Amino acid sequence: MHASTAGVFVDTLPTPDPDALAHSERLAAAIRAEIAASDAGAIPFSRFMELALYAPGLGYYSAGASKFGEEGDFVTAPEIGPIFAACVAEGIAPVLQQIGPSALFLELGGGTGAFAEVALKRLLELDALPDRYLILEPSAQLRERQRERLRERLSAPLFALLDWPDGPLPHDWDGVLFANEVIDALPTPRFAIANDEVHEEHVAVQDGRFVTVLRPADDFLGNTVRQVEQRIGHRFAEGYRSELLPQLPYWIQAVSGGMRRGAMLFVDYGHPRGEYYLPDRSDGTLRAFYRHRMHAQPLLWPGLQDITASVDFTALAEAGVAAGFDFAGYCSQASFLLGNGMAGVLERIERIADDGERLRRTEEVKKLTLPSGMGERFQVMGFEKDVAFGTAFLAGDLSFRL
DSSP states (O other): OOOOOOOOBOSOOOOOOHHHHHHHHHHHHHHHHHHHHSTTSOEEHHHHHHHHHHSTTTSTTTSOSOOBSTTSSBOOHHHHOSHHHHHHHHHHHHHHHHHOTTOEEEEESOTTSHHHHHHHHHHHHTTOOOSEEEEEOSOHHHHHHHHHHHHHHSOHHHHTTEEOOSSSOSSEEEEEEEEESOGGGSOOOEEEEETTEEEEEEEEEETTEEEEEEEEOOHHHHHHHHHHHHHHTSOOOTTOEEEOOTTHHHHHHHHHTEEEEEEEEEEEEEEOHHHHTOTTOTBOSOEEEETTEEESOTTSSTTSSEEEOOEEHHHHHHHHHHTTOEEEEEEEHHHHHHHTTHHHHHHHHHTOOOHHHHHHHHHHHHHHHSTTTTTTTEEEEEEEESSOOTTTTOSSBOGGGO
């Protein structure tokens, strides 16, 4: 989950209210205690990010603060309006139809429930309803918010399809796994090149404040960085810093679980590997979002802001194939939406009688598809196993860039 609102880095941020600051200090105290207890007097940045986002009851995604929409810190595609979810439903409907009535749909991180609401309604129209619609949501507060919204807005038969498992499915299953802006919020290691050696960014405490320090990388991270250098064809320069997710293949295997037949669909912002590790992107892609402001202080106010890093889509393609799936396609969000029902959406918009509603839907299309909005910054990648997406990725294929 993941800040999807574009913007420029800002130097000044609105000050949180006293209750929010007190909440952040409780989490900061827990992080400081873990740092103090560590042998090195510091913890890997990935561990700091994990605690800042997911510490039970305190982390950004575990606590109750508003995150989505105008009152939160960012807006994701499903929250803008119904078009994104309707087009995604169109793209995955053929997979669900191939599997038949036993198919499951597993959404990772359900946000406000906006995606599930529209997707279920559209799948009903397409005669492609799954047997169950599962939302794997780490936040208890968001789970309750999703239940309330979907209970109010779905018919009783559709609401009856919903369930919220506590973790990846523990049994064999067939169906579709969908994740919108999830990978960018996986706790990521940060590496740095110092004296021609690979180091890992850690977080320590100095004068009561969190600061970054470098420690020699372990063999796993160090070897992975050197493998990246081999694949991009050059060594990283002295002082170069960035992110990578060596655990991504294991995460894919864990969340897909025992999927025997089906498809996975990921939507996120990022780059192919060769563009991710460009020489001039020498401080990586890490960013923080607070009240729709993007900034470069990820250690500030733990628990109150989103922390994200862009996705290496080449690494994602490799991880999906390593998990036993066939690569199905890779394209921009704009191309995916245009290839999966957007033409029909545009025709329906033209027929809307209410001028205000027609303008809102037109603006929604622009935000989702124009390069100045989400259209090119966000990409879509699919994987399939004993099923076929069909035409879902025919528009704007970008796999040659991987």
